[in-house]
Amino acid sequence: MDPSLVDAMMPSLTAAVTAYGANVLVRAEDAAAVETVRLGQRLLARLRRNEVVQPRIDVAVQDLASALDDEDFLGALRAQIKKALTEDADLASDLKNLLAGSHVTVQATGTRSVAVTHNNGVISTGDNATIQR
Numbered sequence: 001m002d003p004s005l006v007d008a009m010m011p012s013l014t015a016a017v018t019a020y021g022a023n024v025l026v027r028a029e030d031a032a033a034v035e036t037v038r039l040g041q042r043l044l045a046r047l048r049r050n051e052v053v054q055p056r057i058d059v060a061v062q063d064l065a066s067a068l069d070d071e072d073f074l075g076a077l078r079a080q081i082k083k084a085l086t087e088d089a090d091l092a093s094d095l096k097n098l099l100a101g102s103h104v105t106v107q108a109t110g111t112r113s114v115a116v117t118h119n120n121g122v123i124s125t126g127d128n129a130t131i132q133r
Helices: 003-025 035-048 053-066 071-087 089-101
Strands: none
Touching: 003 035, 003 053, 003 071, 003 089, 035 053, 035 089, 053 071, 071 089
Protein backbone atom coordinates (compact mmCIF):
# COMPACT_ATOMS: atom_id res chain seq x y z
CA MET A 1 0.00 0.00 0.00
CA ASP A 2 1.37 3.36 -1.05
CA PRO A 3 0.91 5.92 1.78
CA SER A 4 1.40 8.80 -0.67
CA LEU A 5 -1.84 7.76 -2.38
CA VAL A 6 -3.74 8.35 0.86
CA ASP A 7 -1.95 11.70 1.31
CA ALA A 8 -2.91 12.72 -2.22
CA MET A 9 -6.57 11.77 -1.71
CA MET A 10 -7.25 13.46 1.63
CA PRO A 11 -7.52 17.13 0.50
CA SER A 12 -10.17 16.31 -2.10
CA LEU A 13 -12.06 13.95 0.17
CA THR A 14 -12.16 16.42 3.05
CA ALA A 15 -13.21 19.19 0.65
CA ALA A 16 -16.13 17.06 -0.50
CA VAL A 17 -17.17 16.19 3.07
CA THR A 18 -16.77 19.82 4.15
CA ALA A 19 -18.87 21.07 1.25
CA TYR A 20 -21.68 18.55 1.49
CA GLY A 21 -21.42 16.85 4.88
CA ALA A 22 -22.75 13.30 4.93
CA ASN A 23 -24.81 14.15 1.82
CA VAL A 24 -21.62 13.73 -0.18
CA LEU A 25 -22.37 10.01 -0.11
CA VAL A 26 -25.54 10.42 -2.16
CA ARG A 27 -25.32 13.85 -3.76
CA ALA A 28 -25.02 13.98 -7.52
CA GLU A 29 -22.18 15.96 -9.04
CA ASP A 30 -23.04 19.62 -8.70
CA ALA A 31 -22.15 21.84 -11.64
CA ALA A 32 -21.31 24.68 -9.26
CA ALA A 33 -18.89 22.58 -7.22
CA VAL A 34 -15.21 23.30 -7.54
CA GLU A 35 -13.03 20.69 -9.21
CA THR A 36 -11.50 19.60 -5.92
CA VAL A 37 -14.91 18.77 -4.50
CA ARG A 38 -15.88 16.89 -7.66
CA LEU A 39 -12.67 14.90 -7.48
CA GLY A 40 -13.43 14.09 -3.84
CA GLN A 41 -16.88 12.91 -4.87
CA ARG A 42 -15.39 10.66 -7.57
CA LEU A 43 -12.85 9.25 -5.13
CA LEU A 44 -15.58 8.52 -2.59
CA ALA A 45 -17.80 6.96 -5.24
CA ARG A 46 -14.98 4.63 -6.26
CA LEU A 47 -14.19 3.73 -2.65
CA ARG A 48 -17.86 2.95 -2.05
CA ARG A 49 -18.14 0.53 -5.02
CA ASN A 50 -16.42 -2.08 -2.89
CA GLU A 51 -19.23 -3.60 -0.80
CA VAL A 52 -16.87 -4.50 2.05
CA VAL A 53 -15.29 -1.04 2.21
CA GLN A 54 -18.46 1.00 1.69
CA PRO A 55 -20.00 0.70 5.18
CA ARG A 56 -16.70 1.61 6.87
CA ILE A 57 -16.15 4.62 4.58
CA ASP A 58 -19.75 5.76 5.08
CA VAL A 59 -19.43 5.73 8.87
CA ALA A 60 -16.10 7.55 8.75
CA VAL A 61 -17.49 10.22 6.38
CA GLN A 62 -20.63 10.71 8.48
CA ASP A 63 -18.52 11.05 11.65
CA LEU A 64 -16.22 13.60 10.00
CA ALA A 65 -19.19 15.51 8.58
CA SER A 66 -20.66 15.83 12.08
CA ALA A 67 -17.42 17.29 13.49
CA LEU A 68 -15.30 18.79 10.70
CA ASP A 69 -12.74 20.25 13.08
CA ASP A 70 -12.12 16.97 14.90
CA GLU A 71 -8.75 15.57 13.86
CA ASP A 72 -9.68 12.17 15.28
CA PHE A 73 -12.51 11.77 12.76
CA LEU A 74 -10.24 12.91 9.94
CA GLY A 75 -7.72 10.31 11.12
CA ALA A 76 -10.44 7.66 11.23
CA LEU A 77 -11.38 8.32 7.59
CA ARG A 78 -7.73 8.23 6.63
CA ALA A 79 -7.28 4.91 8.46
CA GLN A 80 -10.29 3.36 6.69
CA ILE A 81 -8.90 4.47 3.33
CA LYS A 82 -5.48 3.00 4.12
CA LYS A 83 -7.12 -0.25 5.17
CA ALA A 84 -9.19 -0.37 1.97
CA LEU A 85 -6.13 0.25 -0.21
CA THR A 86 -4.19 -2.46 1.57
CA GLU A 87 -7.03 -4.94 1.01
CA ASP A 88 -7.74 -4.11 -2.65
CA ALA A 89 -4.91 -3.50 -5.14
CA ASP A 90 -7.37 -2.79 -7.97
CA LEU A 91 -8.98 -0.08 -5.87
CA ALA A 92 -5.60 1.50 -5.26
CA SER A 93 -4.85 1.43 -8.99
CA ASP A 94 -8.22 2.98 -9.88
CA LEU A 95 -7.75 5.75 -7.33
CA LYS A 96 -4.25 6.50 -8.61
CA ASN A 97 -5.69 6.84 -12.11
CA LEU A 98 -8.41 9.20 -10.88
CA LEU A 99 -5.82 11.35 -9.16
CA ALA A 100 -3.49 11.28 -12.17
CA GLY A 101 -6.33 12.53 -14.37
CA SER A 102 -6.96 15.51 -12.12
CA HIS A 103 -4.82 18.56 -12.43
CA VAL A 104 -5.86 20.29 -9.25
CA THR A 105 -2.92 21.55 -7.27
CA VAL A 106 -3.73 24.53 -5.12
CA GLN A 107 -1.74 25.47 -2.08
CA ALA A 108 -1.59 28.67 -0.09
CA THR A 109 0.55 29.07 2.99
CA GLY A 110 1.29 32.00 5.21
CA THR A 111 -0.49 35.17 6.14
CA ARG A 112 -2.74 36.56 3.43
CA SER A 113 -1.87 33.81 0.99
CA VAL A 114 -4.25 33.17 -1.86
CA ALA A 115 -4.57 30.03 -3.95
CA VAL A 116 -7.09 29.66 -6.76
CA THR A 117 -7.52 27.42 -9.74
CA HIS A 118 -9.44 30.06 -11.69
CA ASN A 119 -10.34 33.68 -11.00
CA ASN A 120 -12.36 36.21 -12.97
CA GLY A 121 -12.22 38.96 -10.38
CA VAL A 122 -10.02 40.87 -8.04
CA ILE A 123 -8.13 39.27 -5.21
CA SER A 124 -6.79 41.67 -2.63
CA THR A 125 -5.06 40.74 0.58
CA GLY A 126 -3.56 44.08 1.59
CA ASP A 127 -4.67 46.56 4.21
CA ASN A 128 -6.43 49.66 2.87
CA ALA A 129 -6.35 48.37 -0.69
CA THR A 130 -8.12 50.43 -3.32
CA ILE A 131 -9.54 48.69 -6.32
CA GLN A 132 -10.19 50.94 -9.32
CA ARG A 133 -11.92 49.95 -12.45
